[in-house]
Amino acid sequence: MSEAAYTAMWEKLNLDISAHDGLLEVLGKFYGDIYLSQQNRLTGMEYLDFVLSEVHGLRIKELQDAKVAGKKVIGTFCVFVPEELTLAANAVHVGLCSGADAGTEEAEKLVPRNTCALIKSFIGFKLARICPYTESCDVVVGETTCDGKKKAYEAFSKHVPMHIMEVPQTKTADATALFKSEVLRYKKMLEELTGTEITVENLKKSIAIVNAKRKALQRLARLRAADPAPISGRDALLINQVSFYDDPERFTQSINTLCDQIEERIAKNEGIAPAGTKRLLVSGCPMAVPNWKLPYVMESSNAVIVGEESCIGSRNVRDLVDESPDTLDGLMDAITERYMKIDCACFTPNNERMDNVERMAKELNADGVIHYALSFCQPYAHEAIKLDTVLSEKGIPMLSIETDYSMEDVEQLKTRVEAFVEMLD
Numbered sequence: 001m002s003e004a005a006y007t008a009m010w011e012k013l014n015l016d017i018s019a020h021d022g023l024l025e026v027l028g029k030f031y032g033d034i035y036l037s038q039q040n041r042l043t044g045m046e047y048l049d050f051v052l053s054e055v056h057g058l059r060i061k062e063l064q065d066a067k068v069a070g071k072k073v074i075g076t077f078c079v080f081v082p083e084e085l086t087l088a089a090n091a092v093h094v095g096l097c098s099g100a101d102a103g104t105e106e107a108e109k110l111v112p113r114n115t116c117a118l119i120k121s122f123i124g125f126k127l128a129r130i131c132p133y134t135e136s137c138d139v140v141v142g143e144t145t146c147d148g149k150k151k152a153y154e155a156f157s158k159h160v161p162m163h164i165m166e167v168p169q170t171k172t173a174d175a176t177a178l179f180k181s182e183v184l185r186y187k188k189m190l191e192e193l194t195g196t197e198i199t200v201e202n203l204k205k206s207i208a209i210v211n212a213k214r215k216a217l218q219r220l221a222r223l224r225a226a227d228p229a230p231i232s233g234r235d236a237l238l239i240n241q242v243s244f245y246d247d248p249e250r251f252t253q254s255i256n257t258l259c260d261q262i263e264e265r266i267a268k269n270e271g272i273a274p275a276g277t278k279r280l281l282v283s284g285c286p287m288a289v290p291n292w293k294l295p296y297v298m299e300s301s302n303a304v305i306v307g308e309e310s311c312i313g314s315r316n317v318r319d320l321v322d323e324s325p326d327t328l329d330g331l332m333d334a335i336t337e338r339y340m341k342i343d344c345a346c347f348t349p350n351n352e353r354m355d356n357v358e359r360m361a362k363e364l365n366a367d368g369v370i371h372y373a374l375s376f377c378q379p380y381a382h383e384a385i386k387l388d389t390v391l392s393e394k395g396i397p398m399l400s401i402e403t404d405y406s407m408e409d410v411e412q413l414k415t416r417v418e419a420f421v422e423m424l425d
């Protein structure tokens with residue numbers, strides 16, 4: 001499509017064109033500096049470069065075409081919203097990014113200043129009218145996870161049509177029953193919105209599609225145990241980020257092709273960094289597009305990232321939905337069971353997350369863990385303290401970092417990360 005046609009599409013979506021142009025310019029420069037400057041990248045990453053270069057172009061055009069064909073677009077901010085149900089209702093499921101400072105001043109009129117950058121970002125993107133994904137959504141699904149999000153949705157729902165799912169805070173049998181009732185309520189909302197009944201047949205098909213996507217991402221995650229590391233952490237993060245808004249079947253195919261290339265690279269003992277480069281696991285809050293600051297700092301500090309224990313990473317792909325039930329109720333139980341395994345810090349207690357971090361560090365041969373919490377994020381800040389204790393008992397070094405989306409602390413972060421990597425020697 002021509003530049004003029006894209007501009008017309010964005011105008012139709014009521015974007016603020018000059019603010020949006022400014023965003024795309026910054027994003028393009030940031031991507032060039034952080035991604036395109038890397039040496040020894042896999043050729044399969046060209047697909048991701050293309051997807052990102054067209055993030056507000058072709059993919060948005062696809063969403064508009066889908067809407068013209070009668071499909072609905074559902075936006076989400078959390079991995080608790082079952083994509084399987086969205087797809088079964090013949091709707092499009094997109095994760096809304098919230099990874100950059102935008103419209104902060106406006107956002108701070110709706111939520112307190114001491115709110116995490118992720119929340120301010122999704123509100124700011126909406127108020128500044130610069131996100132074509134938010135503007136394409138028929139419904140945005142929120143969830144009662146952290147206090148910051150659930151209160152922010154009260155204000156946000158005045159600006160976008162929302163459906164809020166209640167996510168319990170514990171994992172008791174009663175909590176699981178509550179979540180199942182919320183999964184059923186989400187199904188009902190989708191059926192009413194789309195006019196499509198969710199059946200055993202279409203649900204089984206969509207479960208298989210989402211499982212295949214997660215299996216491709218699991219395959220990628222496993223391959224990163226190799227030394228030399230075959231792919232940079234930045235590229236692996238980008239793949240996980242793109243998994244939230246690309247067409248799921250096209251995405252799965254591209255990632256499996258990329259994994260074939262990675263296997264060839266491993267067989268030749270080649271990598272993105274020399275063998276023996278210090279290997280880091282990053283763990284904590286999700287890093288939404290274009291939040292690449294910390295990964296960039298880490299990989300410019302003589303280290304390579306080998307895994308992301310995060311919702312834009314292992315927490316979203318670790319578990320699959322059981323495909324075997326043949327009744328709708330059985331499938332709804334399977335979905336409930338799978339989503340209740342998510343080890344988000346909003347749960348109490350949440351000891352399984354500690355075990356998962358330790359297991360990942362071992363399986364991926366990580367030399368150390370960097371815990372990442374967004375400033376003002378209470379759940380992950382608390383768990384950073386707990387994780388530090390658990391990992392130090394196991395002899396796994398950990399560095400705890402709290403930051404936001406501004407670039408002001410890059411040098412300071414670099415000094416801390418470099419000192420941590422040196423200490424690993």
Ligand code: BJ8
Pocket residue numbers: 077078079080116117118119145146147148149285286311342344345346374376377378379380
């Ligand atoms: S399942 S991690 S995506 S809630 S950083 S907004 S927790 S104050 S994002 Fe999350 Fe779902 Fe959990 Fe995952 Fe609140 Fe913390 Fe901000 Fe956060």
